[in-house]
Amino acid sequence: MKSKLFSPITVGGLELSNRIVIAPMCQYSAEDGLMNDWHLIHLGTLANSGAGVLTIEATAVVPEGRISYGDVGLYNDACEAAMGRVLEGVRRWSDMPIALQLAHAGRKASSHKPWDGGAQISRNDPNGWQTVAPSDIPYLPEYEAPESLDAEGLERLRKAFRDATVRAARLGLDAIQIHGAHGYLLHEFLSPISNRRTDAYGGSFENRIRFPLEIFEIVREAFPSDRPITMRLSGSDWVDGGWNIEETVAFSKVLEAAGASAIHVSGGGLSADQTLALGPNYQVPFARAVKDAVDIPVVAVGLITEFEQAEAILNTGEADLIGIARAILYDPRWPWHAAAHFGDTAKAANQYLRCAPRRFKTLFG
Template identity: 65%
Template sequence: MTLPALFRPLELGGMTLRNRITIAPMCQYSAENGCMSDWHLIHLGQLALSGAALLTIEATAVVPEGRITYGDVGLWDDASEKAMERVLNGVRAWSDMPIGIQLAHAGRKASTEKPWLGGKQISADRQNGWRTEAPSALAFAEGDDAPVEMSKERLIEVRNAFAAAAKRAARLGLDFIQIHGAHGYLLHQFLSPLSNRREDEYGGSLENRMRFPLEVFDAVRAAFPADRPVTMRLSGTDWVDGGWDIESTITPCKALESRGCAAINMSSGGLDPRQSIPTSPGYQVPLARAVKQACNIPVVAVGLITNYDHAEAIVATGDADLIGLARGILYDPRWPWHAAAHLGAQVEAAPQYLRSQPHQFRGLFKSK
């Protein structure tokens, strides 16, 4: 019997993935001063038993000012590193799933309330708020405080903070790094002409707007062990006329490939409240397809991929090499099990769970 495409192994930057199902980084807004809590142990622990190929820790700020909310995870000092080490030790005691981290800076979208408390920006003069920073002094939404335009000296500091966090990630034994260049956060803000109005070498032309994100990638790649992959997440479009689009995206993707980027994770939107997104199952897959056709490194497709046959088709047709699950795997933490049962494949399962195997799907589980 031919193995379904979704469950074929894949080499990714020196890692051998068991299948093509990845767990995307998902913010939990449950840290204290950047330090992971028991919630993260429970959350990541259950996902690490899901049968997916790899797990990515949520957007992790490289400086305190780079957090989306005051509840975001960070990796900027010894305390945040130690807290993450504790969580990782707990997860690794029961799972050998590769675990990576998404390093991030929220830029002008920082200093906000937790989503379930409204998600609005918190001004610097209020509790849990701080002054945001960005490529240009342009507020994200009407009524928000304008960010401080980052000086060249500050760009160097933030670039070095990404590298320092990468070194901490290496000490923690994390298997890969994903750099967050999507969803309207700092690196995406540099890329898009809607948010980058600089008049120096970091603004204006596409080449200039790409400069800082590529400098960050180079710094992280140099700081992280050469035998472990560094990947990047990008928004393929702002969904706003005159903004970032998929044609623009291809250029930095090719530049990243030449610099040793191991994979591109294709998402979209998040930069401008005027965005008009035609959401439907797989609505971002054409963005992944365009990058896949232009580059020779693995591409991850994300966005409303919930149906097993749909996920199989995305990989089988070559639109992308892997799929990323986020909300779908929060709703169904055993999605890879169910996909394997549906498609006639196998997943690894903890021996404690082997007896849950339905009789009609004998052979579904491979014991660890």
């Protein structure tokens, strides 16, 4: 081992062979929440990439929690069976640990697929539905307002997250990531921009974190204790008066005390008014702020595309793991190429061993 990137790490009892995390990436290709052959091909490819762990895309706990009508769900027996079929196919050829991101899209649900523009679909359209959120504030002024969740609605979601977690455990998933970022439901509770409630779930920081923390505790209790639960947070809304890095750090400390195994630090997505300077490492300072405050591993993500860039983030102590998303869609062998660059080894299926050039003869160990 010559690099930090390819050093092993343990996250909540789960041993990873290296620090490369394949981040969850929606494919918008499910049918009625059901995974299909596209997911088998897509996840099977990534599971043979040599990364440390593969995270399945945002998976809705209720049908109305899907971002689009093409999103994956885990809210009924059919969803569980479809995901089980995909996992069986992937695991037949790969032993890479597989995590699942559980999610609810909140007011950003009922949307067109990105390649169809991504705008909201009216609840009166066959492919649309009524959205829900902490408060009845639409994401954009021209969008239909979400319904503000009442006590009964909150309880339905508690049960939905619990039930989906039980299904994930039955499927043998190695870890769960709870989606609390990018402007989706749990992030909507966290941010004062989208949460205008006057009950116990709105107002103060302690009130705004209450429901996301309840969901974390429910998922933690329902999942086997030897498998990690992590949470993805947006470090900032990039809007004055919104959720900020100081609150992210404070909530991360609360989550650590509640049993979180790692924090994935991303950013933005809550407001169309966000202003940010997009560029390499633009969200890494958020990860560093969280890492300085907690003792559990922290994952950095966001325009991390180069091998030396990822290595530097780890060597300077800004994060413990590196989340790769678009870069690994573009190059599904990114971890192999990184290992070759550093003179380290990566895992590959026997069927692929002969592909390494002679100069990289030690690449696959």
